Amino acid sequence: MSMITDPALAPDGERKIDWASTWMPVMNRVRDRLKEEGVMRGRRVAVILPVEPKTAYLAATLADAGAEVAVSFPGVMVHDDVAAGLAARGVEVFARRGSTHEEELGFFEEVLARRPEVVIDDRADVIRLAHTTHPEVLETLLGASEETTTGVLTLRAMEADGTLKVPCIAANDARCKYLFDNRYGSGQSTVQAVLDNTNLLLAGRRLVVAGYGWVGKGVARRARGMGARVIVSEVDPFAALEAYHDGYDVMPIEEACEVADVVMTATGVRRALPLSAIERLKDGALLANTGAVDDEFDVAELRERALETRIVRPNVEEFKLEEGRSIFVIGAGVVVNLSAGEGHPVEIMDLTFSVQALSARHLLLNAAEMSPGVHALPDEIDEAIARDKLDTLGLRIDRLTDEQQAFLKAWEAFA
Ligand SMILES: NC(=O)c1ccc[n+]([C@@H]2O[C@H](COP(=O)([O-])OP(=O)(O)OC[C@H]3O[C@@H](n4cnc5c(N)ncnc54)[C@H](O)[C@@H]3O)[C@@H](O)[C@H]2O)c1
Structure with missing residues (x-):
C-alpha cells in the first residue's frame, strides 16, 4: 500500500506522466523490449529517485513490464500529484512533499522491507542503508544502479574500503547520461x-x-x-x-x-x-x-x-x-x-532513464557473474541507446570503412 499525500490528485499526475511519455521515444522502445522479453516479470525493483513525471514514467515502465516496483524519495523533491498518479498505475509509492527526516527513513524502510532485487539509487542512500542498518537486504539484493556523480563517488569509497557487497552500475558514468543529463x-x-x-x-x-x-x-x-x-x-x-x-x-x-x-x-x-x-x-x-x-x-x-x-x-x-x-x-x-522545478527536460531523461532501465535489465540477467564493486554500463548498451536516440531524431551518421578501421589499427605506416 502506497503512503502518499492524496490519492485524489492522481488524474493530474497521470496527465503529467503521459505528457512525459510522449517525448521519450527511446524509453518507449525499451518498454516494448522489456515487455516482450519478460525479463522484469515478477522481479522486485526499488526506484529511489525524485518523484516527478519522468522518474514516474521510468517506474511505470518497469511495472508495465511486469516488475513489482517500490518508489521513494525525500519530500523536498516530491510532486504529490505525480506520486498519486504513479500509485494509480500500480506502483507502490512512499513519498510525500514536505515529509520529515524521520518519515523519510520510515519510507526507505518500507522499500527495504520489500527486499528489492535491484535498486535504482540516488546519492547511494538506500545502498548505504542496506550495508549498515539493514544488512538482511543484502541476502536477496542482486545489485544497484546509481544515478548521481556524488553517489558513484560514495560507492567507489565503499568499494575501496571493502564494504561494498554487491555489483553496482555507475549509470551516471554512461556517456548517454553525463554528457547530456549533467550538462544540458x-x-x-x-x-x-x-x-x-x-x-x-x-x-x-x-x-x-x-x-x-x-x-x-x-x-x-x-x-x-x-x-x-x-x-x-x-x-x-x-x-x-x-x-x-x-x-x-x-x-x-x-x-x-x-x-x-x-x-x-x-x-x-x-x-x-x-x-x-x-x-x-x-x-x-x-x-x-x-x-x-x-x-x-x-x-x-x-x-x-x-x-x-x-x-x-x-x-x-x-x-x-x-x-x-x-x-x-x-x-x-x-x-x-x-x-524548485520539475527537473531536467523530458527529452534528456529519455536518455538517462533508458540507461537506468537497461542497467536494471543488465543486473537482473548478469549480476550473478559480476563481482561486488562499481561497474560501467557495457559500452555496447550505451552506444545502442545513443544510436536509438539518433534514429528517433531522424539523424544519420557515417560509419568507418574497413580501410579506415584497418588504418586506425596499423602502427607500421606513418601516413
Ligand atoms: N541538479 C541536477 O539535476 C544534477 C544532475 C547531475 C549531477 N548533479 C550533481 O551535481 C554535482 C556535480 O556533478 P558533475 O557531474 O558536474 O561533477 P564533476 O565531478 O564533473 O564536477 C564537479 C566539479 O566541481 C569542482 N569542485 C569541487 N570542489 C570544489 C570547490 N570547493 N570549489 C569549486 N569547485 C569545486 C571539481 O573540481 C569539479 O570540476 C554532483 O553532486 C552531482 O551528483 C546534479
Missing part, C-alpha cells in the same frame, strides 16, 4: 528554476558558478546564453583552465562573491560556498545549489547568522543579514532544479 539537462533546468521562481532578468547580472564539471559547464553555458556575465570558481587547475578557454572569468569564490549577483553551486562538495564568502555578497544576491550535496552552502548556518528570515515567494527565502542587506535562497539550498 542541469544547465537548462537550473537556470530555468532560478528564473521561474524569481521572475527576474539574467541579462547583465554577474553569475558565479562554483564547480566547472559537467553540471557547471552546462549552467555557465546556458546562463551566458541568456546574457549573464559568468565567473567560475574551481579547485581543479584543469577545470579552471577549461573555464578560462571557454571565455569565462576565473577567480576564488571569496573574490567572486564580492561582485556576484547570483551564485550557483555545482561541486558535489560540502561548503563549496562557505559562510565567509556569503558574508561578502551584496544586497539582493541570489543563491542556489544544483549539486547533489545539500550543504554545498550551509543554509542552517546562514539561518543562525541571519537577523531575520521570511518566505518572500514560493521556493524563495529571504535572509536579512545586517544594515538592510538581504540574500535570497532559491529552493532551500537543495538541488534547485528538482526542489
Whole structure:
C-alpha cells in the first residue's frame, strides 16, 4: 500500500506522466523490449529517485513490464500529484512533499522491507542503508544502479574500503547520461528554476558558478546564453583552465562573491560556498545549489547568522543579514532544479532513464557473474541507446570503412 499525500490528485499526475511519455521515444522502445522479453516479470525493483513525471514514467515502465516496483524519495523533491498518479498505475509509492527526516527513513524502510532485487539509487542512500542498518537486504539484493556523480563517488569509497557487497552500475558514468543529463539537462533546468521562481532578468547580472564539471559547464553555458556575465570558481587547475578557454572569468569564490549577483553551486562538495564568502555578497544576491550535496552552502548556518528570515515567494527565502542587506535562497539550498522545478527536460531523461532501465535489465540477467564493486554500463548498451536516440531524431551518421578501421589499427605506416 502506497503512503502518499492524496490519492485524489492522481488524474493530474497521470496527465503529467503521459505528457512525459510522449517525448521519450527511446524509453518507449525499451518498454516494448522489456515487455516482450519478460525479463522484469515478477522481479522486485526499488526506484529511489525524485518523484516527478519522468522518474514516474521510468517506474511505470518497469511495472508495465511486469516488475513489482517500490518508489521513494525525500519530500523536498516530491510532486504529490505525480506520486498519486504513479500509485494509480500500480506502483507502490512512499513519498510525500514536505515529509520529515524521520518519515523519510520510515519510507526507505518500507522499500527495504520489500527486499528489492535491484535498486535504482540516488546519492547511494538506500545502498548505504542496506550495508549498515539493514544488512538482511543484502541476502536477496542482486545489485544497484546509481544515478548521481556524488553517489558513484560514495560507492567507489565503499568499494575501496571493502564494504561494498554487491555489483553496482555507475549509470551516471554512461556517456548517454553525463554528457547530456549533467550538462544540458542541469544547465537548462537550473537556470530555468532560478528564473521561474524569481521572475527576474539574467541579462547583465554577474553569475558565479562554483564547480566547472559537467553540471557547471552546462549552467555557465546556458546562463551566458541568456546574457549573464559568468565567473567560475574551481579547485581543479584543469577545470579552471577549461573555464578560462571557454571565455569565462576565473577567480576564488571569496573574490567572486564580492561582485556576484547570483551564485550557483555545482561541486558535489560540502561548503563549496562557505559562510565567509556569503558574508561578502551584496544586497539582493541570489543563491542556489544544483549539486547533489545539500550543504554545498550551509543554509542552517546562514539561518543562525541571519537577523531575520521570511518566505518572500514560493521556493524563495529571504535572509536579512545586517544594515538592510538581504540574500535570497532559491529552493532551500537543495538541488534547485528538482526542489524548485520539475527537473531536467523530458527529452534528456529519455536518455538517462533508458540507461537506468537497461542497467536494471543488465543486473537482473548478469549480476550473478559480476563481482561486488562499481561497474560501467557495457559500452555496447550505451552506444545502442545513443544510436536509438539518433534514429528517433531522424539523424544519420557515417560509419568507418574497413580501410579506415584497418588504418586506425596499423602502427607500421606513418601516413
Ligand atoms: N541538479 C541536477 O539535476 C544534477 C544532475 C547531475 C549531477 N548533479 C550533481 O551535481 C554535482 C556535480 O556533478 P558533475 O557531474 O558536474 O561533477 P564533476 O565531478 O564533473 O564536477 C564537479 C566539479 O566541481 C569542482 N569542485 C569541487 N570542489 C570544489 C570547490 N570547493 N570549489 C569549486 N569547485 C569545486 C571539481 O573540481 C569539479 O570540476 C554532483 O553532486 C552531482 O551528483 C546534479
